[in-house]
Amino acid sequence: MPPAPIEKKGEINMKNKTDHKNPTPSQNAEGSERARPILHQHAHEIQPYGKIAKLPIALDQQACATSVELLNQILADTITLRDLYKKHHWQVAGHTFYQLHLLFDKHFEEQSELVDAIAERIQLLGGISIAMAPDVAETTFIPRPPRGREEAPVQISRMLEAHEIILKEARTVAKQAAQAGDDGTNDLLVSQVIRTNELQVWFLAEHLVDVPLVRADIAKAAASGS
Numbered sequence: 001m002p003p004a005p006i007e008k009k010g011e012i013n014m015k016n017k018t019d020h021k022n023p024t025p026s027q028n029a030e031g032s033e034r035a036r037p038i039l040h041q042h043a044h045e046i047q048p049y050g051k052i053a054k055l056p057i058a059l060d061q062q063a064c065a066t067s068v069e070l071l072n073q074i075l076a077d078t079i080t081l082r083d084l085y086k087k088h089h090w091q092v093a094g095h096t097f098y099q100l101h102l103l104f105d106k107h108f109e110e111q112s113e114l115v116d117a118i119a120e121r122i123q124l125l126g127g128i129s130i131a132m133a134p135d136v137a138e139t140t141f142i143p144r145p146p147r148g149r150e151e152a153p154v155q156i157s158r159m160l161e162a163h164e165i166i167l168k169e170a171r172t173v174a175k176q177a178a179q180a181g182d183d184g185t186n187d188l189l190v191s192q193v194i195r196t197n198e199l200q201v202w203f204l205a206e207h208l209v210d211v212p213l214v215r216a217d218i219a220k221a222a223a224s225g226s
């Protein structure tokens with residue numbers, strides 16, 4: 001039997017040490033159970049859609065339930081308008097491509113902020129906010145656009161109509177919320193939803209004013225009597 005190798009000073013005998021880089025399966029399982037994720041869990045939902053889980057916000061439960069229902073409509077329409085902006089940001093064409101590409105994305109970001117604010121208002125009122133695309137599609141009043149590309153004036157017209165649907169709803173719901181004592185919902189709708197949508201309408205609508213780019217159209221001006 002050959003003599004055991006003599007360890008030199010400073011040298012480590014790796015045979016008796018755990019190889020931390022390549023642990024055996026039993027070494028791996030040992031002591032790590034609590035750190036392992038528990039996957040594929042399923043259970044009943046804790047709050048069904050349409051039910052209110054009242055929070056202590058000094059607001060009548062019926063007022064909360066009414067605001068939640070009305071806000072979910074505005075949420076579904078705002079999500080749809082937000083997505084219309086992204087669709088048109090990608091698909092816009094023509095000599096105003098760059099300007100509209102940037103404008104549509106700016107409005108998309110602003111609508112995304114509204115989506116979050118409305119959804120979180122619904123949750124704090126004790127309700128459940130609509131979130132997923134199929135539920136949004138079933139709920140929205142905004143007409144579905146084609147999958148294909150449309151001309152820029154058609155895209156803009158489509159979004160102006162969507163803005164007007166939301167503005168009508170927001171004005172009506174703001175008044176109802178104020179009457180029911182839900183001042184927070186009234187404030188969200190007036191100072192965020194209505195003001196943002198009105199401003200975006202202005203920025204869009206001015207693109208549909210038919211004015212010449214360089215040379216004034218004298219014939220058109222004379223015909224209109226100005």
Ligand SMILES: [Fe+2]
Binds near residue numbers: 089105
């Ligand atoms: Fe982009």
